[in-house]
Amino acid sequence: SQKIEQNSEALNIQEGKTATLTCNYTNYSPAYLQWYRQDPGRGPVFLLLIRENEKEKRKERLKVTFDTTLKQSLFHITASQPADSATYLCALARRNSGNTPLVFGKGTRLSVIA
Amino acid sequence: DAGVIQSPRHEVTEMGQEVTLRCKPISGHNSLFWYRQTMMRGLELLIYFNNNVPIDDSGMPEDRFSAKMPNASFSTLKIQPSEPRDSAVYFCASSVLGGNTEAFFGQGTRLTVV
Numbered sequence: 001s002q003k004i005e006q007n008s009e010a011l012n013i014q015e016g017k018t019a020t021l022t023c024n025y026t027n028y029s030p031a032y033l034q035w036y037r038q039d040p041g042r043g044p045v046f047l048l049l050i051r052e053n054e055k056e057k058r059k060e061r062l063k064v065t066f067d068t069t070l071k072q073s074l075f076h077i078t079a080s081q082p083a084d085s086a087t088y089l090c091a092l093a094r095r096n097s098g099n100t101p102l103v104f105g106k107g108t109r110l111s112v113i114a
Numbered sequence: 115d116a117g118v119i120q121s122p123r124h125e126v127t128e129m130g131q132e133v134t135l136r137c138k139p140i141s142g143h144n145s146l147f148w149y150r151q152t153m154m155r156g157l158e159l160l161i162y163f164n165n166n167v168p169i170d171d172s173g174m175p176e177d178r179f180s181a182k183m184p185n186a187s188f189s190t191l192k193i194q195p196s197e198p199r200d201s202a203v204y205f206c207a208s209s210v211l212g213g214n215t216e217a218f219f220g221q222g223t224r225l226t227v228v
Contacts, residue, residue, distance in 0.1 A: 032214050043118075043205050043219030066184070089157065094212025101147050101170065102213040106156035 002027040004105040013080055013110045021075040021108045023090035024069060030092040033066055033073050034102065038087045044104075047088075048075075080112045120206050120220035127227055132194040135223045137206030138187055144211050148181055148191050149205040151222070157205070163189065164212065196227045 007022035023033070031052050036044035050057045050066045051072070057064045063076040077084050087109045091102040119138040122215050127133050139146050148160040161171040163183045171181070178197070183189040193200055207217040 034213075034216065043207070043222050044217075045219070046216035047218060089120055091213070091217075100213050101145070101159050101162040102207075103159055104149075104157040 002103075004028070004090065004092060004103060006105040006108045007086075007107055009106070010109045010111065012113060015080060015082060015112055015114050019077040019080045019084070019094055019110055019112070021088050021090075021110065023073040023075070023105055025092060028071075028092050029068075031094040033064075033074075034091045034093070035062075035064055036076050036089040036091060036104075037087060038107065044089055057078050058076055077110075080110075082112045082114050085112050118205075118206055118208055118218050118220035119216055120223050122223060123221060124224045125226070127196055127225070127228055129197055130195045131201075131225075131227075132192065133196045133225060135191040135204050135206075137189045137191070137220060137224070139206070139208030141188070143188065143208035143210055143218070146183060146189050147207045147209075147217065148189070149207065151203045151205060160191070167189045193225075196225075198227045201226050212216075 003026045005024045013019045024077045034049045035047045037047055038044040046056055049060055050064050052068050061078045062081040065074045089104050089107040091104045117224045135221045145164050147162040149157050151157045159173045161174055161181045164190045165181045179193055181191045203222045205219050209215045209217045
């Protein structure tokens with residue numbers, strides 16, 4: 001069956017360190033992979049999109065990698081700050097066409113401790 | 115644009131009652147998604163529309179759930195009759211084109227069935 005697994009439910013990290021979150025998937029061949037941030041009581045907010053032919057994407061302190069052989073994406077936040085504390089969700093779009101929806105992992109709750 | 119607008123923000127209803135959740139997507143977006151979020155199951159796709167046409171409703175849990183999109187600017191998700199296990203946060207999201215572009219989420223409707 002198809003699965004999207006994010007490595008842990010919760011991750012605690014010291015301010016200033018790099019946070020690394022993992023997203024693994026099985027029985028998908030996604031053309032795109034996206035990362036979202038969700039704060040309590042709010043809807044997810046888009047952060048980054050990476051295509052299957054891209055190995056790496058960066059945006060300010062964020063970096064995403066996408067390894068279609070390992071079926072894995074890594075999401076990094078460098079120089080983490082308490083304001084980065086939130087739940088981070090990875091999402092896949094299936095390969096065959098643009099007319100397919102996003103399916104989400106359960107998320108990893110990141111806490112950055114000052 | 116004001117973003118995706120959902121109403122109501124909170125709904126408390128008695129078991130057996132009909133519940134209608136509403137969504138106004140971002141103007142110009144062709145795809146609309148309904149998701150349900152719980153602690154146990156995370157963010158689950160219920161149904162998605164493309165150009166107002168339902169494409170995939172395989173995530174709708176039971177016949178008690180139905181969704182419509184009568185025009186490009188309005189969608190409803192109805193539960194009739196409601197049950198306590200339907201208690202969750204329901205999100206509507208829209209995107210320009212399916213899962214290959216970023217999705218914009220509404221603030222969600224927190225449904226409590228007692």
